Structure formats: C-alpha cells, structure tokens
Amino acid sequence: MGRKTNKAKDKLVKRKEEKAILDQNVALVQSANSQVDPLSSFAAFKKFTKHGLNLDLECKPVGLLDESVLDFIFNLEKENMKTYYEDCSWGWNDKKKRSEMSEESARYLIARNPEGIPVAFSHFRFDLDYGDPVLYCYELQLVESVRRKGLGKFMMQILELIAFSANLHKVILTxxxxxxxxxxFYKALKYELDDTSPQEGMFEEECHYEILSKLNKKVYN
Ligand SMILES: CC(C)(COP(=O)(O)OP(=O)(O)OC[C@H]1O[C@@H](n2cnc3c(N)ncnc32)[C@H](O)[C@@H]1OP(=O)(O)O)[C@@H](O)C(=O)NCCC(=O)NCCS
Structure with missing residues (x-):
C-alpha cells in the first residue's frame, strides 16, 4: 500500500481537528453540568432590590425542586404562553409541556419574594447546539406584577454570567x-438573530419563531 496522498492527509488532519474541537466542547458542557448551583460563586446576584422589589434568587437542577415549585413553574408557563402556542403550529399540550419542563437536564433560576413565594423563573440547560457548547434558555417567565422593573434583564444577565464564566460559547433561545x-425585550438586551435561526423560504409556511443569541466575546472576537 502506497503512502497517503496530500489530499487524503489534509482530510485526515481536518477530521482530527474537528474531533478535538468537538471533544473540547463536550467537555465544556460536562463541566458546566457538573455544578449543582452555578450561582453559588456570584453572591451579588442572589438578590434583586429595585423598583420596590425585594427578591431572592436561587438556581437548582429540576430534581431538587419541591412539587409546589414545579406546579408554580408549570402554571405560570401555561398562563403566559398557552395562547401563543395555540396561535401557531406548536399547539399546547399540558402533558408534553410538563414532561419537557421536568426532563433531567432542566435547571431553574427562580426569584422569590420575602414570603418565599416564587414570582419568576427561567428554565435553562447546558447543552451542545450544532456542536457549540451553549446555555439554552428554554423559558423566562415573570408574573405580571413584577414585569417592567428590570427583573427579566437581571435574570438574563445571570444566565450570561453563568454561561460565559463556564466558557460556553453563547446564550441562545427561541x-x-x-x-x-x-x-x-430580547432586542433591548442586544440579542441577535443566531446563524442557526430558520432562514426565510426554508419552510413552506412562514416560520413562526426565531432563534436569538448573545455570543461570548472571549470566543467570538
Ligand atoms: C418578557 C419578560 C420576560 C420581560 O421581563 P421584564 O422584567 O418585564 O423586562 P425588563 O423590565 O427587564 O425590561 C428590560 C427592557 O426590555 C424592553 N421590554 C421589556 N418588556 C417589554 C415589552 N413588553 N414591550 C416592549 N419592550 C419591552 C424594554 O426596553 C425594557 O426596558 P425599559 O423598561 O427600561 O423600557 C416578561 O415581561 C415576561 O415574563 N413576559 C411574559 C412571558 C414571556 O413572554 N416570556 C418570554 C418568552 S420567550
């Protein structure tokens, strides 16, 4: 058997480089996932006191949430989003949504008032997205009385802090x-169309959602 041609060698080198990058990205997601409470290193972000709100924030994997908190999360999601889902091809299904929200990899950032009652949550996950290590924000939901007081922005800043300090490449959402x-809201926070967002003409019908992201400046400069 003769020696490999230059073209074949180049291909092999490229494949090895791609594999090394993927391995690195998988390791970043695993490392992020190994933390039980990624908020523990950021004490300053555990309180939100602004515009008359005095809230405590905590971050937990879904498996550590009480049943009553799980009920709050599901009920707020349903109250805020059911109509939007029904107004597009996704439709709303209680069982499917509850099951998605309880998957093992789900993590929650929760804000509570001084009585300990939850008033907002974000469901997020550390994951690979098209090979990139990301923090995927599945949901951000606030009860009506705490909106437009900067809490949503603060919670997204926490997700960005968690993601970028773990060297993940972006915070992404639908x-x-x-x-x-x-x-x-996301435009005001400088989220931009992600390059994985469906392009016009990709589907027969007009697509009803967009994928937005904020990139880690240490990775994309
Ligand atoms: C969308 C949501 C998360 C925003 O959180 P919030 O705490 O109300 O937003 P903030 O106060 O942090 O707003 C930051 C900026 O975003 C923009 N913004 C927020 N809500 C807006 C709205 N309804 N319309 C227009 N701009 C809005 C504003 O520029 C605002 O700054 P300003 O108040 O100084 O003008 C919250 O309103 C919510 O839970 N809505 C219902 C559920 C929902 O739609 N979730 C998103 C699913 S993807």
Missing amino acids: VLKHNPGATE
Missing part, C-alpha cells in the same frame, strides 16, 4: 415572532 413583548 422566541415566537407573534410575542412582540418578548421580541422587544
């Missing part, structure tokens, strides 16, 4: 185009 409040 937003429904017919939810203008959320779209404006």
Whole structure:
C-alpha cells in the first residue's frame, strides 16, 4: 500500500481537528453540568432590590425542586404562553409541556419574594447546539406584577454570567415572532438573530419563531 496522498492527509488532519474541537466542547458542557448551583460563586446576584422589589434568587437542577415549585413553574408557563402556542403550529399540550419542563437536564433560576413565594423563573440547560457548547434558555417567565422593573434583564444577565464564566460559547433561545413583548425585550438586551435561526423560504409556511443569541466575546472576537 502506497503512502497517503496530500489530499487524503489534509482530510485526515481536518477530521482530527474537528474531533478535538468537538471533544473540547463536550467537555465544556460536562463541566458546566457538573455544578449543582452555578450561582453559588456570584453572591451579588442572589438578590434583586429595585423598583420596590425585594427578591431572592436561587438556581437548582429540576430534581431538587419541591412539587409546589414545579406546579408554580408549570402554571405560570401555561398562563403566559398557552395562547401563543395555540396561535401557531406548536399547539399546547399540558402533558408534553410538563414532561419537557421536568426532563433531567432542566435547571431553574427562580426569584422569590420575602414570603418565599416564587414570582419568576427561567428554565435553562447546558447543552451542545450544532456542536457549540451553549446555555439554552428554554423559558423566562415573570408574573405580571413584577414585569417592567428590570427583573427579566437581571435574570438574563445571570444566565450570561453563568454561561460565559463556564466558557460556553453563547446564550441562545427561541422566541415566537407573534410575542412582540418578548421580541422587544430580547432586542433591548442586544440579542441577535443566531446563524442557526430558520432562514426565510426554508419552510413552506412562514416560520413562526426565531432563534436569538448573545455570543461570548472571549470566543467570538
Ligand atoms: C418578557 C419578560 C420576560 C420581560 O421581563 P421584564 O422584567 O418585564 O423586562 P425588563 O423590565 O427587564 O425590561 C428590560 C427592557 O426590555 C424592553 N421590554 C421589556 N418588556 C417589554 C415589552 N413588553 N414591550 C416592549 N419592550 C419591552 C424594554 O426596553 C425594557 O426596558 P425599559 O423598561 O427600561 O423600557 C416578561 O415581561 C415576561 O415574563 N413576559 C411574559 C412571558 C414571556 O413572554 N416570556 C418570554 C418568552 S420567550
């Protein structure tokens, strides 16, 4: 058998480089996932006191949440989002949503008032997305009385802090185009269309959602 041609060698080198990058990315996600409480190193972000709110924030994997908190999370998600889901091809299904929200990899950032009652949550996960190590924000939901007081922005800042201090490449999320409040909110926070967001013409019908992200400046410069 003769020696490999230059072209074949180049291909092999490229494959090895790609494999090394993927291994590195998998290791970053595993390392992020090995933390029980990624908020523990950021004491300053465990309190939100602004515009008359005095809230405590905590971060837990779904397996450590009480049944009553799980009920709060599901009920707020349903109250805020059911109509939006029904107004597009996703539709709403209690069982499916509850099961998605309770998957083992789900983590929650929760804000509570001084009585210990939850008023907001974010469901997020550390994951690989098209090979990139990311913090995927599945949900951000606030009860109506605490909105437009900077809490949503503060919670997204916490997710960014957690993601970027773990060297993940981006914070990424899906937003429904017919939810203008959320779209404006993420625009105000400088989230931009991610390059994995569906392009126009990709689907027969107009796509009802966009994928937005904020990139880690240490990785994308
Ligand atoms: C969307 C949501 C998370 C925003 O959180 P919030 O705490 O109310 O937002 P903030 O006070 O941090 O807003 C930061 C900035 O975002 C923009 N913004 C927030 N909500 C907005 C809205 N409804 N319309 C237009 N702009 C909005 C504003 O520029 C705002 O700054 P300002 O108040 O100084 O003008 C919250 O309103 C919510 O839970 N909505 C219902 C559920 C939902 O749609 N979740 C998103 C699913 S993807």
